[in-house]
Amino acid sequence: MSDRYLALAQSPLGRQFFSALNLPAPPRLARELQAYGPQPLAGKTALVAGVPQARHRTTLEAALRGAGASLSGDKPALLLFDASGATGPAELKPLYAFFHERLAGLPGGTHVVVIGRAPASCDSAAEAAAAGALSGFVKSLAKEIGRKGATANLVTVADGAEAWLGGALRFLLSGHAAFVTGQTLPLTPPARSLKPGDCSRPLDGKTALVTGAARGIGAAIARSLAREGAHVIGVDRPQEEAALQGTLAAFDGKPLLLDVTAADAGERIAEAAGQLDLVVHNAGVTRDKLLRNMPEHFWDMVLGINLEAIVRINEQLLAGALAPQARMVCISSIGGIAGNAGQTNYAATKSGVISYVAALAAEVGKRGMAINAVAPGFIETQMTASIPPANRFFGRRMSALLQGGLPEDIAEAVTFLGAAPLSGGVNGVTLRVCGQNWLGA
DSSP states (O other): OOOHHHHHHHSHHHHHHHHHHTOOOOOOOOOOOSOOOSOTTTTOBEEEEEOTTOSSHHHHHHHHHHTTOBSOOSSOSEEEEEOTTOOSGGGGHHHHHHHHTTSTTOOTTOEEEEEEOOGGGOSSHHHHHHHHHHHHHHHHHHHHHGGGTOEEEEEEEOTTOGGGHHHHHHHHTSGGGTTOOSOEEEEOOOSSOOOOOOSSSTTTTOEEEEESOSSHHHHHHHHHHHHTTOEEEEEEOGGGHHHHHHHHHTTTOEEEEOOTTSTTHHHHHHHHHOSEEEEEEOOOOOOOOOGGGOOHHHHHHHHIIIIIHHHHHHHHHTTTTEEEEEEEEEEOOTHHHHOOTTOHHHHHHHHHHHHHHHHHHHHHHTTTOEEEEEEEOSBOSHHHHTSOHHHHHHHHHSBTTSSOBOHHHHHHHHHHHHOHHHHTTOOSOEEEESSSBSTTO
16 A cells, blocks of 8 residues: 555655645655665765774775775765774764764765674673664664665674675665664674675575565565575465465466465475575464453464464474575564564564574574574555554654555565675574664664
8 A cells, every 4th residue: 555645745745735834754765676786886975984993994995895885975875984993982972973064964865884893792891881882873863864764774793794794785775775774783703604705696596485475575575585596486375376376477486385384384395495595484474352352263373373383394494405504584573572462472473583583593503504584664565554544654654764664675684684695694683674663662
């Protein structure tokens, strides 16, 4: 369903109307739905600064040039600040100065990335205080600049993970991450030796499986993975055969009809797919009722599809169906972070996914694999189109970007996390794709 409020805000008459009444006007986001290519930041100007002892400035500049960005020019659309060398709070003053003098004339659609260290990895309490301050700074900055369609995110870099900065920047500084803001992306060195590869077609020759692929977010994920070179196997219920065939026909994907809650679902997937490089657990349902009114079968259905199936299928696939550097991506939700009345079953599964991903990361990391999650916010889908108009309106506006996301926004995040050349330093992470929704922020 289209957002008429957003459309009105972008019209010439609407802009005058919104300005006269001082109404919040959601910006038009500059999404990028084309393949990454060798230089996804071509045509963009970047400005890089940092604290005096910045650890990664040279790496940042080299990564930007490699992605096609220019490091000279007026009104840069990409602002990067390396605060990773700050040994105490006083050394963050350059962070204030850098952004203070640039925010008044900030171009719409600017992408900001701040680089820091994970507080737990710091050498002193003072250094941890400075590192921890970056999260609050970035979250607040994102809310200040969101009305311009601008984003701000923090990347924390553990020792030995510097090589993965380039892939993270290609995502966070491009339209592939237009609905990702106010978030922290931690980079850690892979447990096994894994080097960044070709980012221009990061899934070329890989086999990817997507559950719930017939329509909506699952269909968008399948299209995005295929765009980056993956051979996609789409899984859905037998009742969705026609829709699944229609989705996959556009890129010669392979359909697999099965119920993910079946006891042997993982074994049937392994038999049909062979060795998998990427598994995306997208299948999910809602059955909302206040807990006092919730029938038992509502609980069982949601837990069975949204959580139990993921655990069971992964256990079966880990027995031998996954490639040596395979990646898994699970779909969580901000509902699992903030909770919601009438969704005790759904929120339980989505928070369970977050804990499951964090707990399994070390085990799969030892095998050279990775598992991560994406937590969508309000996304324009068939499900959200059916909620009451007032709830839909406020759901769209409750974010720094003043709008709901699109299925393609989730697909882009899944593609990033599923492509080892881009996100090889990310493991055990849940990335919120919510426009910095107020829930759970």
